[in-house]
Amino acid sequence: MSRRFIVFADSFDENNGGVIALHRLCDLLNKAGREARLWPSRLPLWHGERPWASAWAAWRWYRRAWRRPYRTQARFDTPLATPADLDGAIVVYPEIVHGNPLRAERVVRWLLHKPGFHKGRYEYGPGDRYFFFQKAFDDPALNPDGDNLLKVVWLRDDVYRQTNFGERHGSCYFLRKGKGRPLVHELEGSVLADRLSHAELATLFNRTQLCVSYDSYTMYSLFAALCGCDSVVVPEPGVSKEQWYPDEADRYGLAYGFDDLEWARRTRHLLLPRLKAQETQANDTVGAFISRCDAYFP
Template structure:
């Protein structure tokens, strides 16, 4: 495509394109990089954030020196986000949203601030009730030098039936007949565009389940396309109708020989349509530049680029922990042993449910948790989000592993407790855990939990060691926990978030009822009261990584007990005062079992003494008698081993 324009626009503001690293398999990523490329060819100044670029494109990497130069010259940049980005993480005063798919379909927000400029890839993605005068930039991202049907000696004898599942993971389950005698194209195969084009030139039909670049690639190679109706290939229900972006020459929604033959006859027509797309692009880019340059700008360039801050040299403690992580990383032999025990020693395959409360502003952290769970070696799990907003993607309506529970206010601890109780009684499961949003599990975490549950069938609750993971993936603050220690647990919740409890035990002890805001802590103590200490197991392995902003409210509050009040760092974000201690005498300490008393009798006597003390003086109420802290000192977490070793 030949573009002619003056090369320098010194008064124009630069463009920062928030694009991931270049990949050939994603049409959206290619579109973001091509936008940067064409803006530069038009004489604008545009950069991408990722150093992973295509050397054939003019997509310079944004460096700290460039940002400082723009600040010095008082040039306020225009930041371009794809539709999947929540909020304005770079703090830009001028924001452009490039809508490359239906808003909210792939996990991004459904609505955007009125101050943002919206640019749509195609009119299918426009809700005209909200946006009456939309702008379009349709960038033809297919290399016609590779994808074409020129001199194709297979054209008269096409024999391959091709299937491309793409992002639709249930394709083979819902359309098994398509996969029986077909060649399946994946993200990883074929490995190059040239190999894919050679395959498409032999294809008599391509089946796909979403709007993706392979549609254009197939049509340019003379191969007709059949689109199966899925959540990714139809418009949202509130804007139902024909998806014009898929109503292309050579495309059919009918899987019949007649329809496929008719589509094949129109593939040549699509090549002419694609050429017109290339001609229209220049005018669309001119309009885009004119409108975006008029966006408001602040007096100073206040764009925040976190990746530009040079990483400080790790301390000796951090370096030591990094070395410990490397030494204790999962080895293939250990994973194989887990797998062999699962096959030969487990009595069955337990089902794990993870409950995760989330607010709309923490959804990017939730995506990190989802991505970590997708890496699990053990696949029998389900992640249930508890939120006070609608699911951000239609994927939740069709997924087997992702669930969504809507409540009125996710910051209301009572509502959260009721939601947990509802899941406990409604969904079949073997183990349930409550994790904070942004928490990540090691790939072998659930496999290890299942392995230990099979080795120790008497265990009703299991917890592991944990550390803190930063936004950049850096791990720190390891918490090597001791085996179950009741006195230490009564001092403070050293187990923290991430305790796994057997479903039957939770129902037996009546958990998720009386301790809003401390559901896991309460449930663990209830299990101990009913079954004893022997049923609470500890896995001495670093299986859980907690998000840096939230390391467990109970622990944070205990360690900051000197403050008069503090803000809960977790989902509830309520103002709280540190719990006052209610001391009891040595004879009323819960050690009565050693003197022949039962836990029930000691509990009853303790409640009587606590009630008497309450009548004599005002004492802060707790969810139950177990949360009243005694003379057990709050100590640092005890460890059976030292990670420096």
Template sequence: MSKVKKFVIFSPPYNEKWGGVVVLHKLCHLLNELGHDAKIYPHYEQFVMDKVNFFHTLKLFFKVELKYLIKKLIKGFETNPHLNTPVIKPSKDYQVDDDCVVIYSEIVLGNPLNAKNVVRWLLHQPGFHYGQIMYNPGELLFKFNSAINDFEFPGSKTSTQELKVIHYPLEHYNLNEVPVEKKGIAYCIRKGKHKKLVHNPTNATLIDNLPHKEVAKILKKSKQFISYDTYTAYSIFAVLCGCESIVIPDEGTSEIEWYPKETDRYGLAYGFDNIEKAKLTAHLVKEHIIQEEKSSLMNVKKSVDEINQFFFDKN
């Protein structure tokens, strides 16, 4: 019998445009599907403040956190109605039980819920977003997939089991109503803001911050999709819509280092020189991600087994 009683996932409100948020909510859903008691605790920003960066941090607080709070007051905490994701109402008296496991993504600083048992889910390279890593000894870390670099934190354990959870909106991204002749270029920047544009944006369509329905329409018309974000799922969505999907490489990172597993590279050209090679595996992408989505439940089950061993089977 499972020894962990409850899970709390520290997550922002559901937003279909942000893959990390989508999988946090999907993880909560899958844990409930497995019979566990899993809930979402609304994410709030953490700030490191000292006498050197006091005013900068204060400015950041007003820019980021207050904007989020105002939006939350107006719209409430959004969830996906198709997922089983109960939400905990935050309060100053809220406490995490000792038989509960709290799951934080890699961007969360410290242990804001003061939980005894902490799982850190590395959805991106630690420190990528904010340049800071503030974890604690005694945590259990899971990498999302093979793209995450090997990472160790003193006093904690990084599992060899990948916690890969997939949620692809195939109702939008498919070959339905794709024209015989596709033209033009679509592109995204997202987390690739540091990269120089290598295409002419004048006659190209930027998809950043558009809803899935609109993005799918654009991709179905476009011949090529260029992503400056090395690890966005939109590169896969483009393949599903019949695009040549090109990822602008990270400097100093080889194709194998980018995605060590060949199946994770299906249909994707790492740079313009690899387009023809990517076409050879494009037909394998849909079946691969369908199988990956089916595997998500098993990945969660295996991770729960390791969570039990790490936190509750020590004696």
């Protein structure tokens, strides 16, 4: 029996790497020949024992959806699920989701960041299975199954490419998940890039000399390097470069601190081939994910 996959995800947002990953996973599962559907994360499931509360939650959802409809990516194969689709399905939650809102019997937790990073706590079930987006997010205490890598890539090299090979000036920076950390670079004239569109970012990255990120794991640091920027990730206290990314190939084009700029410049030309290879390899990790889920949940 080939079980359906339900991916629990927010509305598509081109500026949210975690949401992109969830929608991309659903797309790749369908392209691999399995049935996969998205469940909007704010869509409540009906509770028969609490009809009034369920009706109120549903009314709030549809009122919100009328004002701001749930978005998908037109290039992806990501149909929406119905309650009937939940029967017997494997539900994939990102690590940020507490509990089991869809009351699924077969649950996968996809660690798109370190468990508890966003809210300081996490609440998972005893029978849940764990996959991680990259080794830095794995937690052996939660995941006894070893190398359950599930990494999907949507490489926007149609947007992020170097067009300026001449003079550059100034800097830009990202806070994102590093909001609240001390700012250590020169702020005068530096552009906060958190809310810019992809097209605006590509233009900015091709104009500026330096991009500084206080979010240790955002893809935007890589996009900046693809556009020819000196891309610096501000180190987290107590986290070494090897702990940040154990595989040095994951550090191509990136400086972990300002003292690491020579490495970033020397390896920048290796970044695009690395990302292209990762995009291709994503299909392989999805295939392994399917096989392991079939074994976990026969």
